[in-house]
Amino acid sequence: MALEVSLRRMFATVDHTSNNNIDIASFNTNGKYIVIGELDVVPLTTFKTTLNIDASQPSSLGNTGLFQSINLAISSDKQSFAWSGKEQLASIIHACDLLISNDESEVRMDLTGSVEGHQAFLKSVRLPVYQKTIWDVLKYDQVTHLDDLHFFNISSSIVYTKTIYGQEYKIPFKLFENSMTFNIPEISVAVPFWMKEIPLSIRKIDMRFEKPDVPDHLTLPPAISVPAFDVPFTNLHVEPFTIDPKNLNMPKVITTTAFQIMLPLLPIMSVPSYIIETEYLQGKMSFLSFKIPQYEITVSSFTLPTSFNIGEHSISLNEITNQILNFELPTIIIPEQKIEVPETAFHLPSSVFIPAFGSLSATLKVSSPIYNVSTTAKLEKKNSNLITLLNSTCTSTMIFLEYDLYASAILGLDNGVFDLNGKCNLIHSDVNFDWQHVLSKNLRESRHTLNVNVSSRTFFDTSFRFASRKDGITASMSCPSSGFLGWQFQRRSPSQLNGKLFSRYMSSPERDIDVFSAKATLKNSKKMILQMSWNFDFFHNVIEGTKDRIPAMTDAVLKFFNKYHTYHFGFDVNRGGMKLKNTVSNVIERAYHEMPLSFNTLHNSIKHLADHLEGMYRKASESLNSLSVQDVIDRLSLEARQVLKYGEDHIHVLLDKVAQSLSDIKFTLPGSQEELSSLEMLQQACSSVSRATDRALLRFASLVEKIIRYIREIKCTLPGTDVVVNGKETMDNLMSSTRSVYVQLRHSVHRGFDLLHKTVDDLLQVIAEKAESLIKYLKNENVNIASQVDSIYAEVLHSSNQHTEDANRHVAQYKEHAKMQIQKAYNALSMERVDKDAKEFISILQSHLYRGFNESVDLMRITSQSTAPYIRVSNEKMEFEIPLPFLWKSFSDWPTHSSQ
Known part of the structure; x- marks a missing residue:
C-alpha cells in the first residue's frame, strides 16, 4: 500500500495477493487472489481510478476463475468509464464489457456479452420420428466440430459523432489595451397583474404591512451596489463598489491585497499579495481566463493551549489529565510553517455554443456457430438534409432465417418545402420486398407516392401503389394471378366529391368494373346528396375465384415447407x-x-x-x-x-x-448411635408390637376374668x-x-x-x-x-x-x-382433404355473407318507405338527401352559419 498527498497531486495504490492450497483425499485445489487498486487525482485537472480483481481456483473438478477490471478517467479533454468482467466455471465462460466515453469528437457506449461452452450434449438429444439429433438438424457439422468450444456473442454500440459547426451566443464585449468590458443586454419584463395583487392581499390580512410600490416593469439584470465591509476573522477591508452588468469592466491585471486570517484558538495565516492575469480566449466558445500564480501562505508559530472556553465555561486539559493519569501536559510549540499553493487557472465561459446535429449510429451484432446477424442504423445530417440508413444482414445454417435488408430515408426542409424520400429492399430466398416512398409538401400543394413490390418464386408476385395529390387520392393493388383492384377518391368540382372501388380482370385490363362507388354533392348550399352503388356480383366472382385458387395456394405453402423440411431432415x-x-x-x-x-x-x-x-x-x-x-x-x-x-x-x-432394599437402607434412632437397616428396624418394631400386644392381651384377659367374676x-x-x-x-x-x-x-x-x-x-x-x-x-x-x-x-x-x-x-x-x-387422421391430412375443407369453410362464410347482405338491404328498403324522400334504397343503389343546418357552398371551405 502506498499513499502520496500534496496540493498538486493525490496518489494512492493498494496491492493485495493471497494463495491457498487444499488437498483432501481425491480432491485438491490451489487458488490465487489478486486485488490491485489505484487512485490518481490532480486537482482541477484529472481524476483516474483503477480496480483490478483477478481470482483463480483451479481444482481436480475443473477451473474456476473471476476477473473484474474497472477504470474511470476524467479530464477536461476526455471522460471514460470501462468495466470488463469474465467468469469461468469448469468449461463454461461468461464475459461482459462496458465502455462509456466522451471526447471532443464523439460520445460512445459499447456493450458486449459472450458465453462459451461445449454443446456436445446436442449430439445425444435425438428427435423422435426423425431419428436425428439436434446437432445434425441444426447443421453444426458445417461450421464447427464436436470437441470445439462454442460461443454465443452479443455486442451493441451507440456512437454520437459531434460536429464542429453550431451557433454561438456571446456576451457583448469590448477589448481595450489594459482591460475588457462586458455589456449584458438589458431586458425589461412586465410585472403580471396577479403579482401586483399579492402585496394588496397580504395588506388585507395584516394592516401593519405598508402599502408597497410595485413597478410595472422590472429591468434585468439590475445594478448591484455593495457598501464597504470588513471580512470576518481577517484584517481585510473591502471598499464600496458597484456591479453594473451593463458595463462590467475587467482589468487584464488584478493585484490582490495581502491580509491575515485570524481564527480563534488557531495560528495566524498570512496571505501575501499576488497578481492575477486575465485573458479573453476566443474559439468555438469564448472564455474568460484567470491565471493565479504560485504563492506561499505563512502560518505563524503556535503554542497549543492547555485550556479553552466554551461559552461561560472554562475547560482545562491539565485538570482532566491529572484526574485520569496524574500527568500534566507539556508546552507544545508548533514552529512557523509555509504552505505552497500551486499555480492554477480558471476558465469562465462567456458564451453559449449550441452545436449542430452530427450523426448518431447504433450497431447490434449477434454471432454464434449457426446464427449470425449484424444490424446497423445511422442518422446523420448533411447540408440541410437528415439521412437515415438501416442495414441488416443475417447468415445461418437454417437458411430460412437468412435475409439481407437495406433501407434509407432522406428528410429535407429547404425554403418551406418539406421532402421525404425513402426506400427499403428486403432480399430473402423466398420473397423480395421493395418499398419506395416519396413525400413533397409546400405551402400550396403536396405530393405523396408510395410503391411497394413483392416478388416471390415460392408464392406469388404483387404490387401496391398509392398517390396523393391536391385534388384526389388513388391506390391500387395488383397480382398477375388474381387481377387488379383500385380505389379512387377525387374532387371533380368544388361542390362534388367522387369515390369508387373498381377492379380489372387480366383478360380485359382496359375495362374497369365498378365494385363500389359513392358521390357526395352540395346542392343549393343547404342540402348534401349522398349516392352509393355496389356490384355484388363482383364479390361472388372473387369468392368463387378464391375457391378455385385454393389448390394452388396450398401447393405453394406445401412446397415452402417441403423445401426446408427436406434440407434439415432429409x-x-x-x-x-x-x-x-x-x-x-x-x-x-x-x-x-x-x-x-x-x-x-x-x-x-x-x-x-x-x-x-x-x-x-x-x-x-x-x-x-x-x-x-x-x-x-x-x-x-x-x-x-x-x-x-x-x-x-x-x-x-x-x-x-x-x-x-430395606436391608441396605441404614437409620440412626434418636438417642442411640447404632445404625439399623430398614429390615432390622421392622423386625424390632414387630417384636416390640408383639410384646406390647401380648401384654395387652394378658391385661385384657385378666380384666375380662375380673368382669366375669364380678358379674x-x-x-x-x-x-x-x-x-x-x-x-x-x-x-x-x-x-x-x-x-x-x-x-x-x-x-x-x-x-x-x-x-x-x-x-x-x-x-x-x-x-x-x-x-x-x-x-x-x-x-x-x-x-x-x-x-x-x-x-x-x-x-x-x-x-x-x-x-x-x-x-x-x-x-x-x-x-x-x-x-x-x-x-x-393421416388420410385427413392429405392436400385434397385440406382443399376440400377450405372450400367448405369459404362456402359457409359466403352463405352467411349473402344472407346478411340481403337482410340488410331488405331492412333498409323497408325503412326507406317511411323516410322518403330523404332515403331511397334499391338492390344495387342507395341515396340520401341530408338537409344542412348551415351553409356549405364548397368542400374546399368550411361551412358557415346560415345567418351570415
Whole structure:
C-alpha cells in the first residue's frame, strides 16, 4: 500500500495477493487472489481510478476463475468509464464489457456479452420420428466440430459523432489595451397583474404591512451596489463598489491585497499579495481566463493551549489529565510553517455554443456457430438534409432465417418545402420486398407516392401503389394471378366529391368494373346528396375465384415447407407424416404385444393368491378335526398353573428385592448411635408390637376374668318387680349362645365353599358340553364349507381366465380401432382433404355473407318507405338527401352559419 498527498497531486495504490492450497483425499485445489487498486487525482485537472480483481481456483473438478477490471478517467479533454468482467466455471465462460466515453469528437457506449461452452450434449438429444439429433438438424457439422468450444456473442454500440459547426451566443464585449468590458443586454419584463395583487392581499390580512410600490416593469439584470465591509476573522477591508452588468469592466491585471486570517484558538495565516492575469480566449466558445500564480501562505508559530472556553465555561486539559493519569501536559510549540499553493487557472465561459446535429449510429451484432446477424442504423445530417440508413444482414445454417435488408430515408426542409424520400429492399430466398416512398409538401400543394413490390418464386408476385395529390387520392393493388383492384377518391368540382372501388380482370385490363362507388354533392348550399352503388356480383366472382385458387395456394405453402423440411431432415413432409404414422402404429403394436404378458402376470398372481388361501383353509380344517375338548381343558389348566407359578415366583423375587432394599437402607434412632437397616428396624418394631400386644392381651384377659367374676357375683331384684337378676346364670347362658353362633357360622362357611365348588364344577361341565357340541357342529359344517371353498376357488380361476381372454380380445379390438383412427387422421391430412375443407369453410362464410347482405338491404328498403324522400334504397343503389343546418357552398371551405 502506498499513499502520496500534496496540493498538486493525490496518489494512492493498494496491492493485495493471497494463495491457498487444499488437498483432501481425491480432491485438491490451489487458488490465487489478486486485488490491485489505484487512485490518481490532480486537482482541477484529472481524476483516474483503477480496480483490478483477478481470482483463480483451479481444482481436480475443473477451473474456476473471476476477473473484474474497472477504470474511470476524467479530464477536461476526455471522460471514460470501462468495466470488463469474465467468469469461468469448469468449461463454461461468461464475459461482459462496458465502455462509456466522451471526447471532443464523439460520445460512445459499447456493450458486449459472450458465453462459451461445449454443446456436445446436442449430439445425444435425438428427435423422435426423425431419428436425428439436434446437432445434425441444426447443421453444426458445417461450421464447427464436436470437441470445439462454442460461443454465443452479443455486442451493441451507440456512437454520437459531434460536429464542429453550431451557433454561438456571446456576451457583448469590448477589448481595450489594459482591460475588457462586458455589456449584458438589458431586458425589461412586465410585472403580471396577479403579482401586483399579492402585496394588496397580504395588506388585507395584516394592516401593519405598508402599502408597497410595485413597478410595472422590472429591468434585468439590475445594478448591484455593495457598501464597504470588513471580512470576518481577517484584517481585510473591502471598499464600496458597484456591479453594473451593463458595463462590467475587467482589468487584464488584478493585484490582490495581502491580509491575515485570524481564527480563534488557531495560528495566524498570512496571505501575501499576488497578481492575477486575465485573458479573453476566443474559439468555438469564448472564455474568460484567470491565471493565479504560485504563492506561499505563512502560518505563524503556535503554542497549543492547555485550556479553552466554551461559552461561560472554562475547560482545562491539565485538570482532566491529572484526574485520569496524574500527568500534566507539556508546552507544545508548533514552529512557523509555509504552505505552497500551486499555480492554477480558471476558465469562465462567456458564451453559449449550441452545436449542430452530427450523426448518431447504433450497431447490434449477434454471432454464434449457426446464427449470425449484424444490424446497423445511422442518422446523420448533411447540408440541410437528415439521412437515415438501416442495414441488416443475417447468415445461418437454417437458411430460412437468412435475409439481407437495406433501407434509407432522406428528410429535407429547404425554403418551406418539406421532402421525404425513402426506400427499403428486403432480399430473402423466398420473397423480395421493395418499398419506395416519396413525400413533397409546400405551402400550396403536396405530393405523396408510395410503391411497394413483392416478388416471390415460392408464392406469388404483387404490387401496391398509392398517390396523393391536391385534388384526389388513388391506390391500387395488383397480382398477375388474381387481377387488379383500385380505389379512387377525387374532387371533380368544388361542390362534388367522387369515390369508387373498381377492379380489372387480366383478360380485359382496359375495362374497369365498378365494385363500389359513392358521390357526395352540395346542392343549393343547404342540402348534401349522398349516392352509393355496389356490384355484388363482383364479390361472388372473387369468392368463387378464391375457391378455385385454393389448390394452388396450398401447393405453394406445401412446397415452402417441403423445401426446408427436406434440407434439415432429409425427407419431405409427406414422408414425415408417414413416418409419424408408422411410429405411432409401432408403439401401439408393441403395447399390444406387451399387454398379454401383463395380463398373464396378473392371472398368475390371482392363481397364486387363491392357492395360498386354499392352503390356509386346509390347514385350519385339519386343525379343527384334530381338536379335543379335554385337551383344551388340560391345556388351560396347565397354563393356569404355569401363570400362578410364574406370578408366585415373581412375587417372591419382588419381596426379596424389597427386603434387600430395606436391608441396605441404614437409620440412626434418636438417642442411640447404632445404625439399623430398614429390615432390622421392622423386625424390632414387630417384636416390640408383639410384646406390647401380648401384654395387652394378658391385661385384657385378666380384666375380662375380673368382669366375669364380678358379674357372676351379682344377684339382685329389680325395683318394683319380682324379677331376680342372677349374674352367674346370665354368663352361663351367654357362653352357650356364643358357642352355638360359632358352630352355625362355621357350618355356613363350609356350606358356602361347597356350593362354590359345585357351581364351578357345573359351569365347567356345561362349557365342556357346549364346546363339544360346537366342535361337532363345526366338523359337520366343514364338509359343506370345503365344497364351497373348492367351488369358489374354481370360480375364481375360471373368472380370471375369462377376464384375461376378454381383456386380450378388447386390446386387439382397441389396437385395430386405434390404427384405423391413425390411418383416418393421416388420410385427413392429405392436400385434397385440406382443399376440400377450405372450400367448405369459404362456402359457409359466403352463405352467411349473402344472407346478411340481403337482410340488410331488405331492412333498409323497408325503412326507406317511411323516410322518403330523404332515403331511397334499391338492390344495387342507395341515396340520401341530408338537409344542412348551415351553409356549405364548397368542400374546399368550411361551412358557415346560415345567418351570415
